[in-house]
Amino acid sequence: DVKVTQSSRYLVKRTGEKVFLECVQDMDHENMFWYRQDPGLGLRLIYFSYDVKMKEKGDIPEGYSVSREKKERFSLILESASTNQTSMYLCASSSPYRAGNTIYFGEGSWLTVV
Amino acid sequence: EDQVTQSPEALRLQEGESSSLNCSYTVSGLRGLFWYRQDPGKGPEFLFTLYSAGEEKEKERLKATLTKKESFLHITAPKPEDSATYLCAVGGGATNKLIFGTGTLLAVQP
Numbered sequence: 001d002v003k004v005t006q007s008s009r010y011l012v013k014r015t016g017e018k019v020f021l022e023c024v025q026d027m028d029h030e031n032m033f034w035y036r037q038d039p040g041l042g043l044r045l046i047y048f049s050y051d052v053k054m055k056e057k058g059d060i061p062e063g064y065s066v067s068r069e070k071k072e073r074f075s076l077i078l079e080s081a082s083t084n085q086t087s088m089y090l091c092a093s094s095s096p097y098r099a100g101n102t103i104y105f106g107e108g109s110w111l112t113v114v
Numbered sequence: 115e116d117q118v119t120q121s122p123e124a125l126r127l128q129e130g131e132s133s134s135l136n137c138s139y140t141v142s143g144l145r146g147l148f149w150y151r152q153d154p155g156k157g158p159e160f161l162f163t164l165y166s167a168g169e170e171k172e173k174e175r176l177k178a179t180l181t182k183k184e185s186f187l188h189i190t191a192p193k194p195e196d197s198a199t200y201l202c203a204v205g206g207g208a209t210n211k212l213i214f215g216t217g218t219l220l221a222v223q224p
Contacts, residue, residue, distance in 0.1 A: 006157075029129075042201075058211075074153075090157050090158070102146075102148060103212060104160055105150075105158045106157050106184075107157045
């Protein structure tokens with residue numbers, strides 16, 4: 001089975017803090033994604049990566065950056081956390097990127113910024 | 115504009131009462147339609163991928179079908195443990211990315 005593991009399930013951070021969300025996948029997938037999910041807005045793509053050290057902006061990249069130094073690991077960075085970044089963050093991975101390939105999700109990280 | 119719409123937003127069923135969830139889409143060059151189940155506080159769990167009109171897939175009490183404009187997720191004789199949010203996503207379109215619907219919240223009462 002595909003396993004996507006997010007290191008932190010629940011985090012509480014203060015406004016202005018730098019926040020790291022870590023994700024590891026064990027299926028040798030080339031593609032990895034970060035989404036955020038908010039009530040009424042559905043899943044929105046923040047960034048995705050199709051190879052080590054490669055990244056592309058998704059629909060809502062403002063306020064976020066990403067790092068992919070190893071194939072299995074994809075990190076989401078909030079440079080200066082703000083209260084409007086309180087959300088559930090979902091990491092996902094898939095085989096070489098074509099939209100027809102299934103994306104598998106992690107369990108999610110609940111971030112509260114106070 | 116590429117779009118995915120799910121209906122109804124919420125559905126309450128009695129145990130054993132079969133029904134269907136709808137996912138309608140407008141996207142050029144469909145490359146796959148995906149169904150996920152999401153339990154509260156957890157990440158989406160993959161259920162099915164459909165690639166072409168006429169295709170059907172089944173898993174236990176769930177059956178997914180696909181036409182050129184929509185997909186249905188049929189739930190036969192549901193049980194309380196089928197209660198969850200069901201998400202539909204479409205791959206393809208102008209950006210070749212996944213476009214998600216906002217989900218149907220299903221509650222099955224014993």
